[in-house]
Every structure is written in structure tokens, then in C-alpha cells.
Amino acid sequence: MSNLNKRPQKTVTALDAITADLVAVLVAVTDGHPKIMTIDHAAALPSGPFQFAHRSLQMGLRAWVEAQTGHPLGYVEQLYTFADRGRSGDPDAPHRISISYLGLTREEEGREGADAQWSSWYDYFPWEDHRDGPPAILAKIIAPKLKAWARSVDEPALQKTRWRRAAITFGLDGREWNEELALQRYELLYEAALIPERVREQGGEAAVPGRAMTGDHRRILATGIARLRAKIKYRPVVFELMPDEFTLLQLQRSVEALAGRLVHKQNFRRLIEQQELVEETGAMATDTIGRPAKLFRFRQGVLAERAVVGTKLPLSRS
Amino acid sequence: MSNLNKRPQKTVTALDAITADLVAVLVAVTDGHPKIMTIDHAAALPSGPFQFAHRSLQMGLRAWVEAQTGHPLGYVEQLYTFADRGRSGDPDAPHRISISYLGLTREEEGREGADAQWSSWYDYFPWEDHRDGPPAILAKIIAPKLKAWARSVDEPALQKTRWRRAAITFGLDGREWNEELALQRYELLYEAALIPERVREQGGEAAVPGRAMTGDHRRILATGIARLRAKIKYRPVVFELMPDEFTLLQLQRSVEALAGRLVHKQNFRRLIEQQELVEETGAMATDTIGRPAKLFRFRQGVLAERAVVGTKLPLSRS
DNA sequence: CTATCTTATGCTCATGGAGAGTATAAATGG
DNA sequence: CCATTTATACTCTCCATGAGCATAAGATAG
Numbered sequence: 001m002s003n004l005n006k007r008p009q010k011t012v013t014a015l016d017a018i019t020a021d022l023v024a025v026l027v028a029v030t031d032g033h034p035k036i037m038t039i040d041h042a043a044a045l046p047s048g049p050f051q052f053a054h055r056s057l058q059m060g061l062r063a064w065v066e067a068q069t070g071h072p073l074g075y076v077e078q079l080y081t082f083a084d085r086g087r088s089g090d091p092d093a094p095h096r097i098s099i100s101y102l103g104l105t106r107e108e109e110g111r112e113g114a115d116a117q118w119s120s121w122y123d124y125f126p127w128e129d130h131r132d133g134p135p136a137i138l139a140k141i142i143a144p145k146l147k148a149w150a151r152s153v154d155e156p157a158l159q160k161t162r163w164r165r166a167a168i169t170f171g172l173d174g175r176e177w178n179e180e181l182a183l184q185r186y187e188l189l190y191e192a193a194l195i196p197e198r199v200r201e202q203g204g205e206a207a208v209p210g211r212a213m214t215g216d217h218r219r220i221l222a223t224g225i226a227r228l229r230a231k232i233k234y235r236p237v238v239f240e241l242m243p244d245e246f247t248l249l250q251l252q253r254s255v256e257a258l259a260g261r262l263v264h265k266q267n268f269r270r271l272i273e274q275q276e277l278v279e280e281t282g283a284m285a286t287d288t289i290g291r292p293a294k295l296f297r298f299r300q301g302v303l304a305e306r307a308v309v310g311t312k313l314p315l316s317r318s
Numbered sequence: 319m320s321n322l323n324k325r326p327q328k329t330v331t332a333l334d335a336i337t338a339d340l341v342a343v344l345v346a347v348t349d350g351h352p353k354i355m356t357i358d359h360a361a362a363l364p365s366g367p368f369q370f371a372h373r374s375l376q377m378g379l380r381a382w383v384e385a386q387t388g389h390p391l392g393y394v395e396q397l398y399t400f401a402d403r404g405r406s407g408d409p410d411a412p413h414r415i416s417i418s419y420l421g422l423t424r425e426e427e428g429r430e431g432a433d434a435q436w437s438s439w440y441d442y443f444p445w446e447d448h449r450d451g452p453p454a455i456l457a458k459i460i461a462p463k464l465k466a467w468a469r470s471v472d473e474p475a476l477q478k479t480r481w482r483r484a485a486i487t488f489g490l491d492g493r494e495w496n497e498e499l500a501l502q503r504y505e506l507l508y509e510a511a512l513i514p515e516r517v518r519e520q521g522g523e524a525a526v527p528g529r530a531m532t533g534d535h536r537r538i539l540a541t542g543i544a545r546l547r548a549k550i551k552y553r554p555v556v557f558e559l560m561p562d563e564f565t566l567l568q569l570q571r572s573v574e575a576l577a578g579r580l581v582h583k584q585n586f587r588r589l590i591e592q593q594e595l596v597e598e599t600g601a602m603a604t605d606t607i608g609r610p611a612k613l614f615r616f617r618q619g620v621l622a623e624r625a626v627v628g629t630k631l632p633l634s635r636s
Numbered sequence: 637c638t639a640t641c642t643t644a645t646g647c648t649c650a651t652g653g654a655g656a657g658t659a660t661a662a663a664t665g666g
Numbered sequence: 667c668c669a670t671t672t673a674t675a676c677t678c679t680c681c682a683t684g685a686g687c688a689t690a691a692g693a694t695a696g
Contacts, residue, residue, distance in 0.1 A: 016369045017335035020415065051334045057401045081399040081417050083375045095370065097338065099399050164622060290643030291691040304482060608672030609662040
């Protein structure tokens, strides 16, 4: 790098060394329940520092997740890199950044480590599950508190802006619910100091139901949920979460679990079959109620043909 | 963090300290030419280490970009975090990661720093500009070299997989060109050792036209291009690149410059007006050839109404 | 055995958006 | 006046999507 000396500002001092944490949002769906892998009594995501021994960020992540949960990591994609917003309190503490990843697997029997367990992601975000209609806490708790937050400023224009933002992100005032805004919703609640994590740091009265997590972990989880909800609409990633063989209804239930909303059954099947994402195994599902369904498997060919390209699921993007 | 002691593996030693670089892909479009801000004689992106003094990653980035280029940073979003693939050669060197960002601005007169300049992004990726049809180097140079690369392995199945991958990402064999695959294309060329950056490190004969950059910077640029090309289709970000007032044709030319492909004029206007993204200023464009066009400005309201939601541009996503 | 419940699966219909093309208007320069 | 260039208004077709109706194929309660 002979041109380094052309940028003398770039001198790196020991002071500028930092620490990087790797954090995993590891998702599985077991009969219609979306789950994430947690440690520390369901209060934290699997994570650990990026160490010298790690050959790459992903390798480091895999090492930590397997060590802490006993679960191997399959599909992985990077989510976001956060820097602690100087929350540590100690001004002399070194910078600490978190590099977060989304992982998709299947829940497997008896593979949980000592302190590792699967937890429903809706325990952390109860307002995100709209499969049985808008959850009660939205109208009963969240909307009023956000209204109060909006009114708590003097300027009327700002009041209006705040409330509009709340209404858009939470689908209030007759607006449509948009499941992809999970992260924006969390950040709005955080901003409004309705979240224990925030209260913990800066005071205020906590507020909205939903389990808190260590540090930034719930924000990272929200990032993962939002990303996954967006991604299932145009990439065949749901199949990473399915067993080898499944019925179309099971597939639909998984999609619904992730999206937190229901889809039209016939249209769902039409779309899946049109795109030739699956193929029949020939077998039928046993031990079911009602008319037995055909079993399908993911058609591996699509990965080669379209890994790069696209796929659609009937969750409107408008 | 009382529960830290429950995870003894998490001990952080001095050895695990790392350095983080902040890298910016700063984009502007000046009369139909997409440009990026570069330093070091157009061989590197603005960048510098994340330092103790920086209050956040974005603040650090802004500091570096303004110091190196004199250009203030407007719209910014995070791109990706790369870890050097251990390319430094020195096994004792500390880990170094790059946190990259995409920034959008307007090119302003006389604001270039000593070593900072705007460069056309197609200088670095000549195969990405399809506004005048598929560029000649695709059929003349890239396709044959990729075919050779595919054939250079013994196993026929692998040959086929390689070639299919090349055909899909580059739109060969009669397949459709997909402008969003800019990153995959760069990575494929890299893998095939057709890129100077790769040759520089591991030997092989370089290959494909297109200016190289320092370290990972061209990969980061490809990431930025791909992200921006995807994003203009569903978020009103093009306007960050436009002057205050513009004609619809200028807007269209900017979109085309970024996407590297042409769009249907009438449909473009229909979509822009339908969505009420712009409003007339009342004035007309002067100094033009042909019938004078109305001047428009971006309707700021949409940011409040739909910042979170969406917008469409007529670049099909299929 | 039959009514009922549950799920599977096939089909139709209306709507709206997107791609593509035609036609006309308004400027400029010869 | 004509050719050229850009602006702007419409139209037409195709198809994806959302929604609903109808029927099939099992299990189970009575």
C-alpha cells in the first residue's frame, strides 16, 4: 500500500482499536410457530467477539453459535452492523460494534445446549402477530401511548408528524398494516421510551408488553424479522425452514408464521405451483385431519436456475 | 452485564482487538452520467479508520468523506461489512474489517479536494452500461473468457454449473440482462480470475477491461451499485441525486444512468405522475432543443407520507 | 350409514398495473 | 414550409393478483 502515506490522516493508533461482536438471529419454524434461538434464559441472542482465530466473520459466527447452542448454522446472511450508541456509560471504554447475521434452520430434537433454547419471536414482539387480526394490545395499549407521546410535545406541527409516523408504521387510523416495518415499529417505540431497554438506560416509565433483551439484541432481532419478512416475498428462503417433505398447507403456515398474517389458500397454491418451486414426492401426508394432502419437496433445481433471480409469494408488496 | 460470567468463552483478549475502516460509495448523477467520488487518482473510495473520537459509525464516515473530498454527505445508508479475506499476507496482522456505506449527493462545482475527483462508475464496470444495447465487450471478451473458465475444470457437471451461472448473471445464451446483479457479476469475474485485483494477489492472467481499485474497493462499489439499482425501484431515492428543479426527461435520464438501461418514456411519466412524486414548479425548462418541458420539483410530502412505504419505477423486477 | 367437519384441490371472474404502440403538440433551424 | 427534436395524451392488450364458488376426500359423531 504505497499510497498510504498520501493520506497521513489515516494513521491508526492503538486507541482506535475496537472490538467486534458477532450476533446471530437464528430462526426456525416449528408447526406454525416462528422461533429464534436464545441464550441467557431467553434474554440474549447467540453472540461472541470476533476473535483472532476466526478466519472470517461468518466462520466466527458459526463457531459461536455452535459453541453456545449446539446447533449448526445453515443458510446465513449478514444483517447490519451496529455501533453501540455510546450507551456503555464508560467514556473510556473502547468502541464496540456488533455485526449481526440472519440464519435459517430447522429446530431439531434434543439439540439445545445448557442455556440455549428456542423462543417464540412473538414473545418479544407481541404486536407483530396479526394472524388472528390485529392484536388487542395495539388498540388498547400501543395506540394510546403513542398518541400521548405525540401530544407530549408543544409544537402542533411536530405533534402531527409524530402521530402520522406512528399511524403509518403501526397501521393505525384505518391505514394498512405492513408487516415489513417491524424494525421501524421497534425504533418508534424505543424513541417514544415505551420499551424497557430504553427505560433501563435513560429512565422513563416502561410500557408496552413484549419481552426485553440484553443490550441491542431486540433491535437486532427486529432487523432480522423485517429482513426475513421482506425476503420471503422474492427469494425461496422459506424452504430453508421446512423439513424435507411437507404439504402445501404446512408451507403456507410457515409463511404465515413469519409474515404474521394470513394468505389466501388457493392463490398461495397457485403461485407455488406456477413457479415450479416444489415437486410431488408421490407420498401423501398421514396422520392428518380432513382430506389427506400430497407431500411435496423443494425442487433443488430452482436454486441453480434462479438463486440469483427471483420468486414470488402472495404477500402483496404495496 | 452480570451474566457475562455465564459465558466464560466470551473473554476478550487484547489480541481480539481489530481495526474498522469506514468506506463510502458516494454517488452523483450529472447530466446522465453516474459518478462516484474517488481519491488516490481514482483508485480508491473515500475511507478511513473508525476512530475513538467518532461518536458513531456514520459520524466517522462523514468526517472522513468531508476531510478527503470536501464534499458534505447527505443521504447515507449502510451497505455491508467485509472482513479482509486474510489477503494482507501478514499472518500476524490484526483483523481489519470494512464497514461500507452508500451516499447520494449532487455534484457541486469546485468542491473537489486535492486528490478527490468524480469518476464515471462505468469506468470501473464497463459491462454494466446497457443503455445503448449490450456492450461489445460482453460478447467479445467476457463471454468467451467465462466459457473458457467453465471449460477449465474436468467434471462436466461442474462445467455446466459454471456456465449456467455465468449465463444467468451476465444474461448470455439469450437470457435477460438483470441490472441488479452487478455484485454477482463482479464476484463471478473475480472467481474466474478475470479481474486485476485477483490477479494481483494470486496470479493468473488479467483479463477484462474495467479500471481496478485498491483492496476491496471495487467490490464495495459493485455492492453500492447493486443496492442503488434495486432501491430506486421501490424508494424515492433518485431525487437525492436531482437538482431542485428538473424536467421529467432529466429524471428519466438519471434513472437510466443508474440502471444502465433505457425505460419507456410514456410509461415512465405515467408512473411518476400517478404516484404524485413530483409537482410542477410552474416554470418551463429553457435552453432546450425541441418542445420545452415543464419543470418539476420533488414533492417533499411523500417523504412524510411514504418514506417508510414505497414507490415504483418502471424497471421490471422480474 | 349418514350428517358433519376438516382439509385439499380445481376453476372462474373482475380489477388493475405494466409493457408497448399511436397520435398530436410545441419548439428550433434550415 | 419542412425536418427534427422533445413533450404529452391516449389506447390496447396481456397477465398477475385478489377473491370467491364448487367439489373431492378423508375422519368422526350420532
